[in-house]
Amino acid sequence: MYQPTEILIERGEEEAPVVQRALARLPELPVRIVEKDWEQEDTRPAGMDPFGAGKRRLFFTRQRARFLEHCPAGTPGLVCCNYLIVSLISNCPMDCSYCFLQDYLANNPTLKVFTNSDDLLDEVAQVVDRQPWRQFRIGTGELSDSLALDALLGFSADLVPFFAARKNVLLELKTKSDCIDNLLRLESHGRVVVSWSLTPPAIADAEEHGTAPFAERLRAARRVQQAGYKIGFHFDPLIEYPRWETDYRQALEQVFTSVDPRRVAWVSFGSLRITPPLRKVIRQRFPQTRLLSGEQVLCDDGKWRTFQALRVKMYRTLITQLNRLAPTVPVYMCMETAPVWQKVFGRAPGCDKDVARSLTAPNLGQEGTHRAGRRAEQLTA
Amino acid sequence: MATLNEQAQAQQIEVYAQRKRLSSITLARWQAWPGTDQAALFFLLQDLQCGENHLKDLLNWLEEIAARDERTIADILERRELRRARATPGSRNDKLKAVKVVLRKIRYPRLTRLEENVRQALKALDLGRTVQVSFPSDFEGDEVTATLTARNVHELQDGLSQLQQRLDDGRFQRVFDALDDV
Numbered sequence A: 001m002y003q004p005t006e007i008l009i010e011r012g013e014e015e016a017p018v019v020q021r022a023l024a025r026l027p028e029l030p031v032r033i034v035e036k037d038w039e040q041e042d043t044r045p046a047g048m049d050p051f052g053a054g055k056r057r058l059f060f061t062r063q064r065a066r067f068l069e070h071c072p073a074g075t076p077g078l079v080c081c082n083y084l085i086v087s088l089i090s091n092c093p094m095d096c097s098y099c100f101l102q103d104y105l106a107n108n109p110t111l112k113v114f115t116n117s118d119d120l121l122d123e124v125a126q127v128v129d130r131q132p133w134r135q136f137r138i139g140t141g142e143l144s145d146s147l148a149l150d151a152l153l154g155f156s157a158d159l160v161p162f163f164a165a166r167k168n169v170l171l172e173l174k175t176k177s178d179c180i181d182n183l184l185r186l187e188s189h190g191r192v193v194v195s196w197s198l199t200p201p202a203i204a205d206a207e208e209h210g211t212a213p214f215a216e217r218l219r220a221a222r223r224v225q226q227a228g229y230k231i232g233f234h235f236d237p238l239i240e241y242p243r244w245e246t247d248y249r250q251a252l253e254q255v256f257t258s259v260d261p262r263r264v265a266w267v268s269f270g271s272l273r274i275t276p277p278l279r280k281v282i283r284q285r286f287p288q289t290r291l292l293s294g295e296q297v298l299c300d301d302g303k304w305r306t307f308q309a310l311r312v313k314m315y316r317t318l319i320t321q322l323n324r325l326a327p328t329v330p331v332y333m334c335m336e337t338a339p340v341w342q343k344v345f346g347r348a349p350g351c352d353k354d355v356a357r358s359l360t361a362p363n364l365g366q367e368g369t370h371r372a373g374r375r376a377e378q379l380t381a
Numbered sequence B: 001m002a003t004l005n006e007q008a009q010a011q012q013i014e015v016y017a018q019r020k021r022l023s024s025i026t027l028a029r030w031q032a033w034p035g036t037d038q039a040a041l042f043f044l045l046q047d048l049q050c051g052e053n054h055l056k057d058l059l060n061w062l063e064e065i066a067a068r069d070e071r072t073i074a075d076i077l078e079r080r081e082l083r084r085a086r087a088t089p090g091s092r093n094d095k096l097k098a099v100k101v102v103l104r105k106i107r108y109p110r111l112t113r114l115e116e117n118v119r120q121a122l123k124a125l126d127l128g129r130t131v132q133v134s135f136p137s138d139f140e141g142d143e144v145t146a147t148l149t150a151r152n153v154h155e156l157q158d159g160l161s162q163l164q165q166r167l168d169d170g171r172f173q174r175v176f177d178a179l180d181d182v
């Protein structure tokens, strides 16, 4: 389990339920009561790896900004799936070498847990309940892993019943952990998708530090699925390296021999993308990484990706394989351009809502006619 | 390959860094390599004499190739095609250019092959200077631009019929095919 070096609590938040739950589970740790802006005023030497050190400081504080945001994939030029995000945690106890948080939270690395989850639920209710005709997909796995700290914080017990009670919204809990015990005690009514980000075992072992091994993630997925949840898989980042084809094919094979494809809400693919500052950080923090050795080029949105022809080949290879293994599972690509959609699926979505609908409608019991991607035989050759 | 004694090598690298005004980050990166790798690059730089920017490219590519192929940098620099490039006759700039072309090819084998195939397909179009064909940078996107330049109606007619002929005989198709062929 995650072991922080100290616990910090914003003055006035000591009695928040999540704080009490964590203190009960980590009774030995030193606790400091601090002002809300303590991080800016902290004058201790930063050390060799301030980001890594930040992950080991656990700070309970109130979120004062809005919780609900649009996913950053809505960048001009990229096809977007209209995903909303909410964050109850900022930064992650795990340490993947490619994680964008290393750059995004570089000046703000302390692992923060927001104490006002009731405000988050109010905010979501305001948006979702006032528009019952609209369908929403909301995820918590943007600024942290959705479940890695659930044994400590127990947020799933707040979130799952709230979303289970609503007909027009799907909650996605995205994880690389196997922390599912709390979920098994809750009823999701099919409105919660628990999804796993997967890379082949060779990459997971070398690059995803502190995460559950590939086989453990699959075991957890099977148990959650058997407990009535829908599940999803994200092959994101999709990493190009000398054995990518064999390893990813085997990984897909293993996934669909472990779980029932009929209750898989979606599978996504998204090429590894790295901003120039993140590239620098990765070099510094993980000098042995092989991630930067792929044939990556700087794209229009300012991110390095595998060059287009090769990533199209990767998408086609894996989506063809997926369609053989699980022909009815909706599939989409994350943060890709319309030309890449066109080359992979033979068409680009008419608008963002097309992709969103194709993922949300079938999973909210309204089988739509839309599919994000097309079947294998329709892939452009 | 000859190796310098460690202290002398460290000193020579420092002197090189001062002379070329390398940033402390670039120097530290080089110095973090194992001694034989440091020395191998130092010997290469005797021929190339490159400054900060070119050196950064070399450091990036060499580290990335070494990680991908699980080889040492000294091994990579011993490759025959690189030794041949180092021996290119001409100025230091010519040598540097030749070494970088070869190293980029090792670093980006499929991208450079695609570039070469596109170049061949363009050459086969044989359009002279009337029609220029260009691509988005690094072949991201799906637009190929063909620019036809004409000073009079005759030239325009000529250019158009050349284009039509290349379309009919499949040579243009081969340009588009080359863009997807990895």
Ligand code: SF4
Pocket (backbone or CB within 6 Å): A092, A093, A094, A095, A096, A098, A099, A100, A101, A142, A143, A144, A145, A176
């Ligand atoms: S699990 Fe996700 S959020 Fe956590 S370190 Fe890895 S990539 Fe980052």
